[in-house]
Amino acid sequence: MSIKPVIAIHGGAGTIVRQAMSTEAETRYHAALNEILSAGQNVLADGGSALDAVTEAVRLLEDCPLFNAGHGAVFTAAGTHELDASVMDGATLEAGSVCCVTRVKNPVLAARRVLDASEHVMFTAAGAEAFAQSQGLEFVDPSYFHTDARYQQWLNARGTSGTMLDHDAMTKFAFDNDPIDPRKKLGTVGAVALDAHGHLAAATSTGGITNKQAGRVGDAPLIGAGCYANDATCAVSTTGTGEMFIRMLAAYDVSAQMEYRCVSLEEASNDVVMNKLPRIEGRGGLIAVDAKGNVVLPFNTEGMYRGYARVGDTPVTAIYR
Amino acid sequence: MSIKPVIAIHGGAGTIVRQAMSTEAETRYHAALNEILSAGQNVLADGGSALDAVTEAVRLLEDCPLFNAGHGAVFTAAGTHELDASVMDGATLEAGSVCCVTRVKNPVLAARRVLDASEHVMFTAAGAEAFAQSQGLEFVDPSYFHTDARYQQWLNARGTSGTMLDHDAMTKFAFDNDPIDPRKKLGTVGAVALDAHGHLAAATSTGGITNKQAGRVGDAPLIGAGCYANDATCAVSTTGTGEMFIRMLAAYDVSAQMEYRCVSLEEASNDVVMNKLPRIEGRGGLIAVDAKGNVVLPFNTEGMYRGYARVGDTPVTAIYR
Numbered sequence: 001m002s003i004k005p006v007i008a009i010h011g012g013a014g015t016i017v018r019q020a021m022s023t024e025a026e027t028r029y030h031a032a033l034n035e036i037l038s039a040g041q042n043v044l045a046d047g048g049s050a051l052d053a054v055t056e057a058v059r060l061l062e063d064c065p066l067f068n069a070g071h072g073a074v075f076t077a078a079g080t081h082e083l084d085a086s087v088m089d090g091a092t093l094e095a096g097s098v099c100c101v102t103r104v105k106n107p108v109l110a111a112r113r114v115l116d117a118s119e120h121v122m123f124t125a126a127g128a129e130a131f132a133q134s135q136g137l138e139f140v141d142p143s144y145f146h147t148d149a150r151y152q153q154w155l156n157a158r159g160t161s162g163t164m165l166d167h168d169a170m171t172k173f174a175f176d177n178d179p180i181d182p183r184k185k186l187g188t189v190g191a192v193a194l195d196a197h198g199h200l201a202a203a204t205s206t207g208g209i210t211n212k213q214a215g216r217v218g219d220a221p222l223i224g225a226g227c228y229a230n231d232a233t234c235a236v237s238t239t240g241t242g243e244m245f246i247r248m249l250a251a252y253d254v255s256a257q258m259e260y261r262c263v264s265l266e267e268a269s270n271d272v273v274m275n276k277l278p279r280i281e282g283r284g285g286l287i288a289v290d291a292k293g294n295v296v297l298p299f300n301t302e303g304m305y306r307g308y309a310r311v312g313d314t315p316v317t318a319i320y321r
Numbered sequence: 322m323s324i325k326p327v328i329a330i331h332g333g334a335g336t337i338v339r340q341a342m343s344t345e346a347e348t349r350y351h352a353a354l355n356e357i358l359s360a361g362q363n364v365l366a367d368g369g370s371a372l373d374a375v376t377e378a379v380r381l382l383e384d385c386p387l388f389n390a391g392h393g394a395v396f397t398a399a400g401t402h403e404l405d406a407s408v409m410d411g412a413t414l415e416a417g418s419v420c421c422v423t424r425v426k427n428p429v430l431a432a433r434r435v436l437d438a439s440e441h442v443m444f445t446a447a448g449a450e451a452f453a454q455s456q457g458l459e460f461v462d463p464s465y466f467h468t469d470a471r472y473q474q475w476l477n478a479r480g481t482s483g484t485m486l487d488h489d490a491m492t493k494f495a496f497d498n499d500p501i502d503p504r505k506k507l508g509t510v511g512a513v514a515l516d517a518h519g520h521l522a523a524a525t526s527t528g529g530i531t532n533k534q535a536g537r538v539g540d541a542p543l544i545g546a547g548c549y550a551n552d553a554t555c556a557v558s559t560t561g562t563g564e565m566f567i568r569m570l571a572a573y574d575v576s577a578q579m580e581y582r583c584v585s586l587e588e589a590s591n592d593v594v595m596n597k598l599p600r601i602e603g604r605g606g607l608i609a610v611d612a613k614g615n616v617v618l619p620f621n622t623e624g625m626y627r628g629y630a631r632v633g634d635t636p637v638t639a640i641y642r
Contacts, residue, residue, distance in 0.1 A: 246443065256577035260582040
């Protein structure tokens with residue numbers, strides 16, 4: 001039986017803002033998801049690896065200002081941008097990750113270079129930037145990551161004691177361009193894929209959470225928390241309240257349940273998202289694919305930007321439940 | 322049945338240097354391990370929590386110049402010290418971690434403050450130092466971490482292309498004060514404990530690997546890789562070639578095998594250290610304790626500084642197989 005390659009992506013999860021469900025805004029998100037899925041599909045259709053497909057999809061998600069990663073990333077409490085990304089190859093269990101970079105245009109490309117060119121798995125802060133520079137990656141002025149929409153969110157959040165996530169009582173905010181409440185959006189982007197050779201891969205990238213303390217690291221750059229891939233089980237990319245995903249090893253737990261409990265991708269993913277994470281008030285979701293090409297996209301919030309595309313088929317995209 | 326509290330510690334694993342097995346050097350290590358185990362025992366005997374016992378034991382391991390963490394940490398390629406630490410509470414699954422700090426005297430205390438006082442799990446680099454400072458932790462001049470023995474190791478390593486781990490052909494080196502070959506020592510320290518209330522905890526700390534690239538993050542500060550605790554299963558602290566422990570989620574995998582395969586602590590730990598890690602050339606070991614007070618200390622290298630102590634009993638320490 002020949003394998004039908006498939007890619008799935010997500011662009012963050014969160015609470016739906018009912019009053020903001022304008023057709024126009026929704027259309028914008030669907031179009032972006034479709035375009036990026038098509039690009040990933042093309043990589044796979046050309047016989048490209050799952051690793052290349054997820055890297056390319058996350059690169060495009062980083063470049064798209066609608067999503068909280070790369071250009072369009074949220075602001076920290078210091079008014080800066082700190083970016084994290086990771087990638088894992090299910091064929092070799094090799095992985096690469098960077099956290100807290102501020103001038104690398106595409107953090108996922110830096111993570112990929114760590115995987116390809118370094119004996120290490122993870123680099124942080126100035127050391128991560130030095131590594132990226134030594135690899136000839138594109139650098140940008142930090143202002144490149146600025147978008148007016150995120151800046152407005154940050155200005156609103158600054159008046160509060162905590163991060164956006166924890167502030168439900170905010171009254172003044174323009175939701176016009178974001179169907180999922182940006183105050184409660186758990187912003188990450190990610191991709192998982194199965195290629196024609198039967199290999200799996202996953203990649204995840206984020207700008208963190210609005211108004212976060214400098215130096216906070218969430219699940220996105222952590223192998224096993226926000227990103228995991230193993231040809232023997234599955235590839236997973238998560239999005240949500242990062243701290244709970246770290247404590248639950250959310251991405252790896254899906255794989256561990258498949259390997260040790262011998263349950264399906266669907267059963268393992270649902271247990272993590274619907275049972276284990278809620279036990280510690282973990283909110284969000286994940287996307288995952290197994291070696292048979294099964295795709296799941298469970299989330300326990302009201303919405304998650306998501307989609308998947310099998311080679312030869314029309315991409316499927318969705319925002320709400 | 323009343324629980325008999327127990328603590329176990331490790332001070333790194335590696336290759337034995339036969340010619341360096343002087344009784345004097347061995348005695349020094351045994352004495353340090355005994356002293357630190359006694360301190361942990363005292364915390365537990367006084368009814369203290371496992372979390373307090375592992376924090377105190379790792380603090381003492383950091384202060385001891387014999388081990389690669391805190392004072393006595395190895396040098397990076399830049400001639401600096403970058404320190405990582407993590408701690409996890411099995412009762413709540415709460416965790417705290419810092420990586421790449423350079424001036425916090427005891428990184429494990431910073432990790433503990435993240436667990437106790439922050440809504441986040443992990444802080445890196447300057448943000449981690451800012452958090453530690455806001456918590457009133459003791460700061461030191463980076464020269465505090467300098468020891469002549471580590472400096473000598475670094476000078477020897479600098480002539481090579483890679484890190485100490487990868488250089489087997491080095492000829493000139495004084496092994497006098499370290500029974501485990503410091504060129505091949507996989508330096509981390511850690512502790513796991515079970516307290517009288519039936520709670521488990523784990524803590525891990527490291528100075529990384531000699532001559533490492535700036536910003537490299539190993540398994541020590543990563544929850545699930547170098548440190549994990551869950552009252553339902555076990556508490557684990559690892560030491561070894563960090564990259565492979567990250568890719569295998571070594572600490573969490575012990576717990577996952579106990580939970581999902583329903584195997585014993587011993588079987589799960591042995592599978593991780595003797596089967597799964599060697600598959601990707603992962604070298605090192607781990608210490609672990611379960612809720613019944615079983616203690617295991619497996620390693621796949623020639624030696625691992627280690628020991629355990631049950632409340633009321635004489636501590637047991639060992640270096641070689």
